[in-house]
Amino acid sequence: MKVYNDTELQEEIKDRRKYLLFAEDEFETDQYLKRPQPPLVKEAKAGTKKITLPKNFEDLGLTRDLAAMMYRRRSHRVYTEETMDLLTLSFLCYAQQGVKGRRGKKYATLRTVPSGGARHAMELYLLVLNVEDLEAGMYHYLPMTHELELLKAYDPEMDGATALSSVCEQDFCLTGNVCFYYAAVPYRCEWRYAIDAMRLILLDAGHVSENLYLACTAMGLGTCAIGALDTPTSDALFDLDSESETIFYAMPVGHINEAENEDGEQAFYAFLKDEE
Numbered sequence: 489m490k491v492y493n494d495t496e497l498q499e500e501i502k503d504r505r506k507y508l509l510f511a512e513d514e515f516e517t518d519q520y521l522k523r524p525q526p527p528l529v530k531e532a533k534a535g536t537k538k539i540t541l542p543k544n545f546e547d548l549g550l551t552r553d554l555a556a557m558m559y560r561r562r563s564h565r566v567y568t569e570e571t572m573d574l575l576t577l578s579f580l581c582y583a584q585q586g587v588k589g590r591r592g593k594k595y596a597t598l599r600t601v602p603s604g605g606a607r608h609a610m611e612l613y614l615l616v617l618n619v620e621d622l623e624a625g626m627y628h629y630l631p632m633t634h635e636l637e638l639l640k641a642y643d644p645e646m647d648g649a650t651a652l653s654s655v656c657e658q659d660f661c662l663t664g665n666v667c668f669y670y671a672a673v674p675y676r677c678e679w680r681y682a683i684d685a686m687r688l689i690l691l692d693a694g695h696v697s698e699n700l701y702l703a704c705t706a707m708g709l710g711t712c713a714i715g716a717l718d719t720p721t722s723d724a725l726f727d728l729d730s731e732s733e734t735i736f737y738a739m740p741v742g743h744i745n746e747a748e749n750e751d752g753e754q755a756f757y758a759f760l761k762d763e764e
């Protein structure tokens with residue numbers, strides 16, 4: 489771990505601002521050079537168990553007032569122990585990364601979220617903790633077939649410390665039904681946008697996260713965006729190589745009790761009392 493002195497830190501901060509800039513420089517992208525396009529999604533590993541997710545979303549009765557959903561959306565960090573059914577989990581996956589169609593045979597996927605150049609350079613991983621008819625485990629969402637792929641069963645004794653460290657010890661993340669992890673597959677976007685890809689990948693994640701926030705609000709669930717993430721431990725949890733693919737964002741989801749929650753959420757911001 490690098491320890492910065494103040495001058496180095498100021499330089500690093502300035503340097504990292506470059507990720508906000510649109511890259512105006514002239515360059516020839518791999519797409520322009522007609523190099524092969526990378527796959528639109530990460531394929532399932534050979535031999536993994538696949539779980540078909542239900543798609544009868546009309547049974548969820550989701551006809552809520554959108555303006556009210558936007559107003560009520562907030563971060564929740566206190567979850568009840570209520571279990572989640574598979575249809576609900578299925579909808580949360582669909583809301584974040586669901587595939588609705590294709591552009592061309594292999595050029596792009598069209599999903600429930602927008603993406604710069606429709607590159608969708610993201611893979612969705614799940615740490616399932618408490619979902620009906622689904623063993624606790626580390627899963628990968630397969631958007632083309634709307635399935636889950638079981639990567640590894642979750643054993644709190646064996647994997648609990650890694651899971652907790654992956655979210656920088658924010659233990660509430662492991663008290664809900666599921667914790668979603670967003671991984672970037674940079675080349676899927678770099679193939680087309682080269683040095684401008686990083687900005688687009690990070691922008692894309694915002695849409696995905698907001699879709700989840702709104703879906704949760706409409707279903708009486710709570711979520712909280714998690715940027716304080718230990719990326720090497722998160723990658724280790726899902727066996728990612730950190731180079732071709734790395735986790736950069738997480739979203740725990742759990743049931744909430746709005747009335748009882750207030751105290752718990754207030755406790756999270758207790759430090760503000762000193763300001764008064």
Ligand SMILES: Cc1cc2nc3c(=O)[nH]c(=O)nc-3n(C[C@H](O)[C@H](O)[C@H](O)COP(=O)(O)O)c2cc1C
Nearest residue numbers: 561562563564565656658697712713714715716717
């Ligand atoms: C990019 C991003 C990263 C965040 N990281 C964390 C985090 O690591 N831990 C946490 O408790 N909240 C995190 N949050 C939640 C914010 O604290 C929260 O959105 C903010 O306080 C506003 O509250 P609201 O979402 O209820 O409107 C994050 C939010 C975003 C958008």
